[in-house]
Amino acid sequence: MAKNILIVTGSEYSDAVYQAFYDTKKLGHKLYLLSDGSFEPKPEVFEKHFRYDLRKTKETLEYMKNKPEKFDAITIKTSEWLTPLVALLAKQYGCIGNEPIVAFNCRSKYHMRKCLEKGNVPIPKFKLCKNYEELINGIREIKTPCVAKPVGGNASYGTFMIKDEEDIKTLKENYENSIKFLKEKAIDSDVFAFNEEEMDLIGVDGHVDMVTDYLVEEFMDGHEISVDALVQNGESHILGTEDQVRMDPPYFVQLAARLPYVCSDEEQAKIKKLIELTIKAMKIKNSATHTEIIFTSQGPKIVEIGCRIGGDNLHDDMLNLTGYNLMFESIMIALGKKRIYEVKNKGHKVLKYIIPKNKGTIKKLYIPDELQHDPNNFNIEILLDVGDKVALPPEKFDYVGYISGSGETPEEAEKNTDEALKKIEIIIE
Ligand SMILES: Nc1ncnc2c1ncn2[C@@H]1O[C@H](COP(=O)(O)OP(=O)(O)OP(=O)(O)O)[C@@H](O)[C@H]1O
Ligand SMILES: [Mg+2]
Numbered sequence: 001m002a003k004n005i006l007i008v009t010g011s012e013y014s015d016a017v018y019q020a021f022y023d024t025k026k027l028g029h030k031l032y033l034l035s036d037g038s039f040e041p042k043p044e045v046f047e048k049h050f051r052y053d054l055r056k057t058k059e060t061l062e063y064m065k066n067k068p069e070k071f072d073a074i075t076i077k078t079s080e081w082l083t084p085l086v087a088l089l090a091k092q093y094g095c096i097g098n099e100p101i102v103a104f105n106c107r108s109k110y111h112m113r114k115c116l117e118k119g120n121v122p123i124p125k126f127k128l129c130k131n132y133e134e135l136i137n138g139i140r141e142i143k144t145p146c147v148a149k150p151v152g153g154n155a156s157y158g159t160f161m162i163k164d165e166e167d168i169k170t171l172k173e174n175y176e177n178s179i180k181f182l183k184e185k186a187i188d189s190d191v192f193a194f195n196e197e198e199m200d201l202i203g204v205d206g207h208v209d210m211v212t213d214y215l216v217e218e219f220m221d222g223h224e225i226s227v228d229a230l231v232q233n234g235e236s237h238i239l240g241t242e243d244q245v246r247m248d249p250p251y252f253v254q255l256a257a258r259l260p261y262v263c264s265d266e267e268q269a270k271i272k273k274l275i276e277l278t279i280k281a282m283k284i285k286n287s288a289t290h291t292e293i294i295f296t297s298q299g300p301k302i303v304e305i306g307c308r309i310g311g312d313n314l315h316d317d318m319l320n321l322t323g324y325n326l327m328f329e330s331i332m333i334a335l336g337k338k339r340i341y342e343v344k345n346k347g348h349k350v351l352k353y354i355i356p357k358n359k360g361t362i363k364k365l366y367i368p369d370e371l372q373h374d375p376n377n378f379n380i381e382i383l384l385d386v387g388d389k390v391a392l393p394p395e396k397f398d399y400v401g402y403i404s405g406s407g408e409t410p411e412e413a414e415k416n417t418d419e420a421l422k423k424i425e426i427i428i429e
Contacts, residue, residue, distance in 0.1 A: 002028045003072035003335060006093075007046075008086050010054065010079035012039040013327075014379075016316045017077060020327035021045050029335075032069060034060075034089075055192045057085050058201060061092060071095060073334035075287070077327055078311045080154050081192060083107060083287075084202060087307075096336050098307050100202045102283045104194075106307045108208050109215050110151050112282070119281020122274070122301045124218035128208070132175060138216035139168065145219035147252075148175070150182055152193065152210020155311075157397045158182050161219060161249035174250075177394045179212055186211045219249075220294040220301050225261045227291045228310045228318060228326065229275050230341070232333050236279045236289070237341045238272060239326065240318040242310070244292070251393040258410055259317050259349040270300065278302055288330050290314075313379050313404045317349045320406065350413040351404035352421055354382075356390040356428055362400070364427040371403070371420050378420055379404045390428060400426060 005024065021031055022045070030047050037051030048069065052060045071093045076086045083103040090097030105111040113126045127138040128151070139146055139162055149159040158178030162171065186192045193210040194202070228240045241261035246252045263271075271293065278291055282305055290310040292303035309315050309326045319325050322343050332339055365386050371378050382401035384390065390398040403420055407413030 002030060004030050004032065004047075004069060005073045005075070005331060005334065006032045006034055006071040006089065007331075008034045008054075008074065008076045008079070008082050008089065010036060010038075010082055012041065013077065014316050016319050016325065017327045018042055018045065020325045020331060023325070023328055024331050032071065034064065054082055054085060055186075057088065057194060057198045060085060061088055064089060065092065073331065073336075075330045075334040076308055077315065077330070078309050080107070080306050080308055080311070081152075083307050084194070088202070090334075096286050096334055098285055098287050099283065101204065102285070103307055104199075104202045104204055105282060106284070106305055108151050108204075108210065109149065109153070109304060110208055110213065111204070111206075112304060113215070113217075115283070116278065116281050116302055119277065121278050121281045122299060124220050124301060126215055126217045129214045129216055130209075130212075132172060135175060135214055135216065136168070136171070138214075139171070142216045142218055145221075145249075147217045147219050148214050149217070150178070150211065151208050151213040151215055153182065155397060156246075156252045156254065157185060159252050160394060161252075163250065167250070174394045175214070181394075181396055182211045220296045220303070222295040222297070224292060224294045224303065225271075226257075226310060226314075227271060227275055227293065228314060229279065229289045229291070230326070230329055230333060230339070231279055231284050231287055231289055232339055234280070234285050236276055237339075237343075238275060239322060239324055239329075239341065239343055240310075240314070241271070242314065247393075251397070253353075253355065253393065253397055253399065255353055255355065257312075257314075257349075257351040257404075258413070259314075259321060259351075260345045262410065274300055274302070278305055282307075286333050288326055288333075312353075312402055313351055313381065316379050317351065317404055321345045321347060321349060347406055347408050348410045348413040349404050349406055350410070350417040351379075351402055352417050353402045354400040354421070354424065354426065356392065356398055356400060356426075358428055359391040359395070360389070360428040362386050362388050362390065362426065363429045364425060365400070366425040368423050371423060377406055377416065380420075 033046040087100040087103035129135040129138040243258040243261040245256035288309040405417035
């Protein structure tokens with residue numbers, strides 16, 4: 001039977017994501033879009049495009065409630081900050097999904113830590129700090145080396161390491177710069193707080209400010225991976241893994257990703273067990289998930305988990321590697337269709353972020369046509385434009401975009417991406 005499916009998003013989609021929509025429509029279903037109105041989707045895909053300021057969770061729920069359309073399924077691709085809204089909408093229409101509090105617990109890194117602690121998932125020591133004095137005390141309690149990060153951050157905005165006593169000298173400046181950056185982000189894009197009323201509606205115990213509250217955590221030393229797993233009726237299936245390369249501390253902006261993460265069967269089994277434990281602790285029931293793990297000398301520990309598909313190019317790269325379209329799978333999970341997965345990787349992918357080398361204004365940005373129109377070999381996404389101002393942490397956590405290349409071996413994929421990167425010209429003055 002034809003179903004009405006609502007897709008919620010904070011940004012426009014790639015062709016591979018649109019393919020999921022075409023495939024869903026071929027099954028006879030109708031698609032609707034809810035966005036902040038910042039882009040125009042491809043024509044004739046959605047029956048209707050609802051536009052609202054999605055930072056206002058409660059108002060958005062009211063806005064949708066007053067529409068004549070009702071929905072049988074609701075889902076999202078990657079927009080982390082909108083996962084509680086998706087869960088609330090699912091509840092409003094009686095759809096399959098996660099409980100709103102579960103989505104919130106994934107959004108607030110403090111609540112996430114509490115759930116993981118309760119579920120005996122290996123995590124670092126942590127402490128919630130609501131102002132600068134608490135931050136200093138938190139650092140004294142957790143002890144250096146430690147990491148300070150905003151409770152509701154993403155893309156490592158405002159996250160930094162405090163290595164030793166020396167770093168405490170610059171702590172105030174670092175913290176204030178980060179909060180300033182986060183507040184700007186809260187106004188114009190993707191980091192925002194929930195108000196008291198919205199947190200009550202979700203059933204949050206211990207309100208937090210996503211923008212100004214910080215978490216101090218014990219520093220986990222080791223290499224980092226991410227895992228994308230789909231969860232259906234509480235049962236998880238790993239679809240992809242990614243080896244991450246990040247900036248050297250004190251900042252953690254991601255520099256590169258290698259897919260899949262190459263490891264032994266034994267390590268794979270450990271990762272699977274940890275992911276299952278994490279998903280269970282968070283009570284995620286029906287959605288995609290994206291989890292980050294650091295392999296410390298005491299074993300693997302969880303950095304964080306989101307109830308959504310991994311960001312940047314992960315969706316398209318995983319489709320290329322495994323043949324599974326995670327957007328289509330997320331829709332099928334939201335529809336309650338039983339899914340079975342048999343994942344085999346074809347080849348390798350290396351993605352590199354284009355990070356500004358200096359502070360300034362972008363004067364030139366040149367990407368050869370051959371790179372832009374070769375989706376089998378390259379995926380490229382540029383987020384900034386000529387005239388945009390960029391800066392490095394701690395002032396800003398900007399990146400210009402990213403490019404991902406393929407190969408039959410990890411080495412070949414790396415070489416292809418590096419050669420493509422050399423052809424991109426960026427001048428920042
Ligand atoms: N306790 C910790 N120990 C060591 N590194 C950490 C710790 N917490 C965070 N990091 C580093 O900072 C990065 C960003 O932290 P986290 O994932 O919690 O925030 P985020 O803003 O959602 O990040 P992103 O979107 O970049 O994954 C992590 O991927 C990791 O590299
Ligand atoms: Mg993260």
